[in-house]
Structure formats: structure tokens, C-alpha cells
């Protein structure tokens with residue numbers, strides 16, 4: 621029983637932290653969407669369900685990944701050549717941060733793209749594309765297996781190549797601030813706001829960019845980047861016209877894997893069916 625106590629304590633701490641974070645996010649995004657969003661694109665999914673996804677996907681994958689990530693980092697420290705580790709240690713912090721961000725974005729781009737192109741992964745990722753209206757909480761509308769895959773592809777290369785430390789050190793303030801920014805930004809790019817952000821759109825993923833990734837037509841298989849749109853420019857999947865997409869969602873919810881292992885697949889005639897919008901395969905665009 622006593623061995624359960626630290627686990628329970630950590631779980632309750634994480635739950636409290638996530639509740640506080642949810643309150644902050646709601647205080648920012650609810651008024652933002654109310655004043656600057658398209659009222660016809662208001663949330664349709666039940667709020668309780670979206671909040672359930674938020675807690676599920678922020679608690680479970682983090683618990684499952686903590687030990688494997690620590691193992692990969694510790695093993696990498698043993699196996700990587702000493703010259704490489706010395707090079708990393710001598711690298712200016714800002715440069716190391718930029719390289720880490722670029723490497724993580726590169727791997728996360730391909731992880732995301734594969735989750736569209738491999739049916740095995742798509743059945744889990746399709747759940748993120750299910751909502752017919754996209755708003756800030758859609759960021760959490762995921763299957764936990766999809767989150768595990770996304771975090772693994774973004775983080776494992778950093779740990780395996782020695783860019784991330786196995787144990788948090790006192791110099792980790794900037795990475796933590798960057799992670800907080802990335803977490804906040806991932807909610808922002810889903811927000812139901814009609815803003816265009818000018819030159820910033822070349823540098824950072826924005827709501828218009830990511831909303832096109834949620835469209836219910838061939839443009840869905842574009843705009844895979846989570847922070848740096850240059851990834852999509854490099855690999856020919858960038859699509860950013862001057863308007864927002866007309867339709868969101870997926871044609872057939874039965875494509876989605878059940879949320880619980882061995883549970884029934886969602887019905888294709890269920891309430892989340894987005895109607896007759898066309899669905900076709902990817903057409904590369906420069």
C-alpha cells in the first residue's frame with residue numbers, strides 16, 4: 621500500500637496542475653473565440669467529452685513514456701561516442717536549442733505524415749480529425765495511442781542523440797519555457813479565430829495553417845508541422861490560401877479505432893458523420 625502512495629501523490633499533483641492549466645487556457649481562449657471566432661463554427665462536441673480527452677491525453681501518455689524516455693537517455697549516454705557528447709557539451713546553449721527544435725520538428729513532421737499515410741496509424745490519428753468544428757479544445761481530441769506515437773517521434777530522437785538530459789537540471793528553465801510555449805501554441809492553432817498573422821505565418825504554424833490540416837478534403841494531407849511551417853515547404857505539403865476551409869471532419873467515423881481496447885468501432889452512421897463532403901488522396905503541392 622505504501623508503495624502506491626508516491627504514485628497516487630504524483631497522480632494527484634499532475635491532476636491539480638492540469639486543472640490549473642485548463643483554467644488558464646479557458647480564461648484565454650473562451651473570450652478570444654467569443655469575440656474573434658466565427659459563431660457558425662462554435663463547438664459541437666459535448667464539452668464534458670472534450671475535457672475528458674484533455675485529462676486522459678495529458679495524464680496517460682506522460683505516465684507511460686516517462687520510464688522509456690529516461691531509459692533511452694541513459695543508454696544513449698553510454699553508447700554515444702565521447703567526441704559527440706563533448707561537441708554537444710561545448711555547443712552554445714542557443715544553438716543547441718535551435719538544433720533541438722529543428723530536429724524535433726523534422727521527426728514530428730514525419731511521424732505525423734506517417735500517421736496519415738499508414739492505415740495502422742491512421743485509425744488512431746483519425747480521432748483527432750473527427751470534430752466537424754475546430755476550436756481550442758480540439759487540440760486534446762486524440763486517441764492516447766496517437767499521442768504516444770506523436771510524443772515518441774518528437775522526443776525519442778532528442779534523447780537518443782544526447783540533446784536532452786535524462787534528469788532535469790537547473791539549466792532547464794529555457795527548455796521548460798519553450799515546452800510551455802509549444803503546449804500553449806498547440807491550443808492556439810486550433811482556436812476558432814479568423815485571424816491572419818501576416819509575416820509570422822512564414823515562421824510559425826498559425827490557426828489558418830492548422831485549420832487547413834483539419835479540412836475534410838484532399839488538403840487534409842498537408843500542413844503536418846506543429847511549430848515550423850518550413851517543414852511542409854521542404855517536403856511539398858504546404859497549403860495556405862487566403863481563406864479558411866469550408867468543412868472539417870472525416871467522412872467515416874468507423875475508420876477510427878475504438879477508444880477502449882477491444883471496444884466497438886464508432887458507427888459510420890453516428891451523429892459525428894460529417895456528411896457528403898468529398899475525400900480524396902493527397903495531391904502534392906509546392
Ligand SMILES: [Zn+2]
Nearest residue numbers: 732736745833
Ligand atoms: Zn493529422
Ligand SMILES: [Zn+2]
Nearest residue numbers: 748759810830
Ligand atoms: Zn489538430
